[in-house]
Amino acid sequence: MHSAPGTPCSTVSPLGEERCFRTDFQCLVGRPGFRIRNDRRHHRARPSARHGRKRGACHQAIGRSRGGLTTKIVALVDALGNLTRFVLLPGQRHDSIAAPDLIDGIDMQALLADKGFDNNHLRDLLQETETKVVIPPKADRKQPIACDFAMYRWRHLIENFFCNLKQFRGIATRYDKTDESFAAFIFLRATHLALK
Incomplete structure (x- = not known):
């Protein structure tokens, strides 16, 4: 059983029928109201290259x-x-x-x-x-x-x-x-x- 996005779901269809687990799962979990931008993730230990240095010995x-x-x-x-x-x-x-x-x-x-x-x-x-x-x-x-x-x-x-x-x-x-x-x-x- 499938439901349209944005409507509440009661059950999740088994994987074997149409292999569309993703749409039902997104319906159950929902999406967060905010997104983390890529340049704000802390995957590197240095400031972003586009911004000039604010401090330093200069x-x-x-x-x-x-x-x-x-x-x-x-x-x-x-x-x-x-x-x-x-x-x-x-x-x-x-x-x-x-x-x-x-x-x-x-x-x-x-x-x-x-x-x-x-x-x-x-x-x-x-x-x-x-x-x-x-x-x-x-x-x-x-x-x-x-x-x-x-x-x-x-x-x-x-x-x-x-x-x-x-x-x-x-x-x-x-x-x-x-x-x-x-x-x-x-x-x-x-x-x-x-x-x-």
């Missing part, structure tokens, strides 16, 4: 360099070796990229930096503000530029700052996931060093 100043995933701290200290400003960069970025942001709006008489900051753009910015440039020229410069090496000796202040900053293991190895919390720990450690 905006957290984490980049790949020779040592793996790293973050660069480009800092500016005053004449006493206390932190004035700093910028976080991914590990593969060059240090001199952060220099214009560090010196923007700061009145200073001289800027001491290593050879990595020797570029014409930074020197032009410092000449506009009449700041003395104490940066040794790179070896590949066609025309050598004079440098006050007696004043350059005071660059040890930034090296001492980084040496003391990296005594804190959470900064030396960057335990923090976000750049905001990492920057907060740098400010905290720099304040502790300035109060000593």
Whole structure:
């Protein structure tokens, strides 16, 4: 005995008669009111390929360099070796990229930096503000530029700052996931060093 779909069934016909068990069974069981879409099934352990990544290291100043995933701290200290400003960069970025942001709006008489900051753009910015440039020229410069090496000796202040900053293991190895919390720990450690 068969019944039309959607009408209640009383019995299920035997398999031997017309071999149409499926229609009677569907009538008895019914269909669920909702369906699970294929892209919502959890048959793989990764997000769907059509959606962009919402999280990750792309905006957290984490980049790949020779040592793996790293973050660069480009800092500016005053004449006493206390932190004035700093910028976080991914590990593969060059240090001199952060220099214009560090010196923007700061009145200073001289800027001491290593050879990595020797570029014409930074020197032009410092000449506009009449700041003395104490940066040794790179070896590949066609025309050598004079440098006050007696004043350059005071660059040890930034090296001492980084040496003391990296005594804190959470900064030396960057335990923090976000750049905001990492920057907060740098400010905290720099304040502790300035109060000593």
